[in-house]
Amino acid sequence: MKHTLAVxxxxxxxxxxxxxxxxxxxxxxxxxxxxxxxxxxxxxxxxIVVDGDDRVIEQVTKQLHKLVEVIKLSDITQDQFVxxxxxxxxxxxxxxxxxxIMQIVDIFRAxxxxxxxxxxxxxxxxxxxxxxxxxxxxxxxxLREVVRTGKIAMVRGAKFKNGQG
Amino acid sequence: MRTLNGAxxxxxxxxxxxxxxxxxxxxxxxLSLYDALYGEEEIKHxxxxxxxGAVHAADGYARATGKCGVVFxxxxxxxxxxxxxxxxxxxxSVPLVAITGQVASGLIGKDSFQEADITGITQPxxxxxxxxxxxxxxxxxxxxxxxIATTGRPGPVVVDLPKDIAAxxxxxxxxxxxxxxxxxxxxxxxxxxxxxxxxxxxxxxxPVIYAGGGIIAAGAHEELIAFAEKINxxxxxxxxxxxxxxxxxxxxxxxxxxxxxxxxNYAITDSxxxxxxxxxxxxxxxxxxxxxxxxxxxxxxxIDPAEISKNIRADIPLVGNVREVLADLLKEVEPRQHQAWxxxxxxxxxxxxxxxxxxxxxxxxxxxxxxxCDITRGEAFIxxxxxxxxxxxxxxxxxxxxxxxxxxxxxGTMGFGLPAAIGVQLAHPDSVVFNIxxxxxxxMNSQEFATAVQYGLPIKVAILNNHYLGMVRQWQELFYDRRxxxxxxxxxxxxxxxxxxxxxxxMRVERPEDVRPALERAMxxxxxxxxxxxxxxxxxxFPMVPAGGAINKMLGGGKR
Numbered sequence: 001m002k003h004t005l006a007v008x009x010x011x012x013x014x015x016x017x018x019x020x021x022x023x024x025x026x027x028x029x030x031x032x033x034x035x036x037x038x039x040x041x042x043x044x045x046x047x048i049v050v051d052g053d054d055r056v057i058e059q060v061t062k063q064l065h066k067l068v069e070v071i072k073l074s075d076i077t078q079d080q081f082v083x084x085x086x087x088x089x090x091x092x093x094x095x096x097x098x099x100x101i102m103q104i105v106d107i108f109r110a111x112x113x114x115x116x117x118x119x120x121x122x123x124x125x126x127x128x129x130x131x132x133x134x135x136x137x138x139x140x141x142x143l144r145e146v147v148r149t150g151k152i153a154m155v156r157g158a159k160f161k162n163g164q165g
Numbered sequence: 166m167r168t169l170n171g172a173x174x175x176x177x178x179x180x181x182x183x184x185x186x187x188x189x190x191x192x193x194x195x196l197s198l199y200d201a202l203y204g205e206e207e208i209k210h211x212x213x214x215x216x217x218g219a220v221h222a223a224d225g226y227a228r229a230t231g232k233c234g235v236v237f238x239x240x241x242x243x244x245x246x247x248x249x250x251x252x253x254x255x256x257x258s259v260p261l262v263a264i265t266g267q268v269a270s271g272l273i274g275k276d277s278f279q280e281a282d283i284t285g286i287t288q289p290x291x292x293x294x295x296x297x298x299x300x301x302x303x304x305x306x307x308x309x310x311x312x313i314a315t316t317g318r319p320g321p322v323v324v325d326l327p328k329d330i331a332a333x334x335x336x337x338x339x340x341x342x343x344x345x346x347x348x349x350x351x352x353x354x355x356x357x358x359x360x361x362x363x364x365x366x367x368x369x370x371x372p373v374i375y376a377g378g379g380i381i382a383a384g385a386h387e388e389l390i391a392f393a394e395k396i397n398x399x400x401x402x403x404x405x406x407x408x409x410x411x412x413x414x415x416x417x418x419x420x421x422x423x424x425x426x427x428x429x430n431y432a433i434t435d436s437x438x439x440x441x442x443x444x445x446x447x448x449x450x451x452x453x454x455x456x457x458x459x460x461x462x463x464x465x466x467x468i469d470p471a472e473i474s475k476n477i478r479a480d481i482p483l484v485g486n487v488r489e490v491l492a493d494l495l496k497e498v499e500p501r502q503h504q505a506w507x508x509x510x511x512x513x514x515x516x517x518x519x520x521x522x523x524x525x526x527x528x529x530x531x532x533x534x535x536x537x538c539d540i541t542r543g544e545a546f547i548x549x550x551x552x553x554x555x556x557x558x559x560x561x562x563x564x565x566x567x568x569x570x571x572x573x574x575x576x577g578t579m580g581f582g583l584p585a586a587i588g589v590q591l592a593h594p595d596s597v598v599f600n601i602x603x604x605x606x607x608x609m610n611s612q613e614f615a616t617a618v619q620y621g622l623p624i625k626v627a628i629l630n631n632h633y634l635g636m637v638r639q640w641q642e643l644f645y646d647r648r649x650x651x652x653x654x655x656x657x658x659x660x661x662x663x664x665x666x667x668x669x670x671x672m673r674v675e676r677p678e679d680v681r682p683a684l685e686r687a688m689x690x691x692x693x694x695x696x697x698x699x700x701x702x703x704x705x706x707f708p709m710v711p712a713g714g715a716i717n718k719m720l721g722g723g724k725r
Contacts, residue, residue, distance in 0.1 A: 010347055014296075018288060025289050055474070062471035068293045068313065071347040 002031060003057050004083065004153050007046040007064060008072040011037050015069045019046065022067065028052060028060050032085075032150030043071065047083075047152045076155050083153035086125045088113075089135065092142035093120045101141060108134045119144060127151075166338065171300045171331040172197035175264060178307035180207055181339045184235050186226060186591055187211070188219035192239025193279060194266030197331040199237075211591065211620060214612040216243050218584040220250025221610070224259050225548060225585030228571045230592045231384065233260040233315050240266040241279030244325070245286065249578060251321045252290040256575025257405060258382060260319035262310050263287075269329040270298065284325050292320030300333040305340050312343045317350025318469040319382060350468060353489040362464050362481045363497040369438035369462075371506045372398040375421060375450075378405030378574070379443015379467060381567045385488035386410065389442065392491055396501045398440070399510050401429040403450055404559055406443070407570040412563040413543065418510070419519070422450035423710045424556040427517035427719055430710070432510050433458050434717040441465040443487040446476040447575070456715035466490045519560050521704070528677050530554065530629040530700040534561040537599055537627060540684050545597040546571065548586035550606030551579045553635035556706040558601040580609025583626065587613060590622040597625070597688065604630040604654060604697075614667035617693040625687045626695040628660055631702045639705045643720065664695035671695040 110124035223234030465479035664671030707721030
């Protein structure tokens with residue numbers, strides 16, 4: 001099962017290597033990882049999606065907790081949270097298919113951000129389901145490049161979720 | 166307020182941490198550091214012959230004292246030569262601060278002369294690592310490094326110091342406290358589970374205490390003895406926990422696992438409660454996981470929450486310092502008698518003792534260990550190498566006190582014993598220190614004989630020479646159809662001459678009746694003394710649980 005982990009870390013060089021290295025050497029699979037600093041420039045927030053059974057997730061969280069720079073870690077999988085991912089898709093588009101593609105873009109409330117001679121770049125944000133759906137819809141036209149940011153997530157409500165729940 | 170350069174800040178920080186001995190090897194990138202040490206009287210620097218020797222010596226020093234070991238090395242090859250020793254300390258949770266030189270800041274990342282990314286290289290084998298980028302951070306980093314290395318679950322920390330930072334100057338203020346928001350360890354986080362644990366202990370009919378290195382790290386051996394006696398449960402101690410419970414105690418079962426005693430393994434398998442104290446359920450102990458204590462409730466006490474249920478699912482986890490937790494448990498549990506259970510254990514002990522056949526012709530390695538134990542009354546500091554020599558030492562040296570059995574457990578580092586013995590002897594100059602070695606392992610760091618001699622260390626080195634990489638040969642014999650592929654070591658050296666070449670004393674012993682007199686001579690000698698025992702070439706370590714097997718299914722478990 002996929003778990004979403006929200007990790008607050010000290011914003012120092014090398015933090016990301018430590019986290020990514022921990023996953024690699026212990027054989028845990030990172031599904032996606034997104035990082036950026038928070039309202040406090042000293043602190044960064046990492047959203048990690050990891051696939052594994054309960055025992056794997058338990059070890060992942062415990063091992064992450066041990067890292068000196070990790071300030072707070074919560075598995076928000078079971079919580080109410082808002083999650084978003086941003087995707088850029090460069091899709092084949094000749095004059096015959098362009099209109100059809102633009103319809104799809106409208107349906108998904110995505111945006112065309114660049115027009116080339118025989119291609120379009122489309123920007124879309126949304127949860128993983130929507131991102132996958134738009135990818136699937138555009139695939140028949142021929143996807144040239146797809147860039148995804150990985151998921152970022154925030155728990156609903158006023159209070160920040162801490163590790164204890 | 167004093168203005169100091171980076172190198173002087175390091176030295177002043179070491180003094181502030183109470184460091185008395187450091188081990189190291191100079192080089193270009195640490196010239197300032199070594200200059201700062203010149204004429205320094207409060208800190209003794211031990212020059213080894215190889216950086217690996219320095220880091221193992223610092224490790225041995227830390228294990229024997231409970232203090233933090235400190236090692237210096239230069240950049241590039243100096244730093245990379247520390248890698249094995251850092252990994253060794255990491256696996257066995259030994260507090261260690263390694264200070265490495267680095268090329269000047271402006272040269273970093275350009276493949277400069279003697280440059281290596283040591284913080285990157287050591288990342289998976291350190292508790293934490295620093296690359297110092299500003300001399301103003303240095304005192305804080307030193308303070309944090311020692312704090313991280315010695316608290317919670319101890320471990321190695323690397324401080325990588327670029328040459329220009331070591332020369333740069335700033336005001337020296339040693340921070341009185343550390344501020345690490347993400348660094349947390351739980352000293353005593355039990356309460357809720359304590360009641361459950363107490364109930365389990367009070368109800369158990371066939372309890373076994375499984376104690377490890379955490380007992381020694383936490384200084385909990387007295388609590389352990391009191392606890393075991395109060396609940397009248399047998400105690401098995403791991404390789405890392407050897408000495409945490411006296412091997413001569415009537416409740417002592419010796420070591421569990423692959424080369425553990427048959428009675429320890431049978432007791433674990435038949436138990437209804439395993440009380441794991443400062444252990445990590447290592448695969449060398451548990452063997453096949455689903456056959457480990459199949460009918461037992463598992464209590465697991467550890468300061469590192471990530472160890473709980475990593476290998477064996479803990480029914481009752483207690484996260485915290487094992488000394489604190491044991492003290493709480495001790496107060497709450499009822500005194501117990503387990504006569505029927507102890508009788509059963511005693512029967513296993515009688516029927517399946519540790520055993521070997523000594524004859525008059527050839528020296529058995531176990532006999533040498535027994536004689537060392539006898540002559541030192543189980544009170545010496547024993548540093549072992551890795552392999553058969555190590556397992557025989559663990560099986561036949563009856564250790565009475567903690568911190569006196571110094572052995573590379575998790576990493577299994579050949580070449581650890583001699584330099585570790587140097588660290589131990591420096592920590593305890595008036596104590597007897599034996600290095601029990603094999604002919605293979607001793608050759609991995611035999612250059613350190615020179616260090617032992619230079620500092621007049623009266624280390625006794627007992628080489629059990631079977632002309633084989635014995636443990637590998639044993640596996641080849643048992644599991645590879647006796648195809649002894651590259652494990653036979655002919656061609657020397659002549660260890661007596663080698664010892665003498667370094668200015669130590671050496672002697673060779675080939676007959677069983679000469680073992681004891683040789684040990685007596687070594688004990689009486691004032692300096693480094695090497696005894697080469699020519700032992701039975703094909704003697705094996707038994708019992709043995711084949712890797713991945715159930716621990717109650719041993720080869721050679723009984724009387725052979």
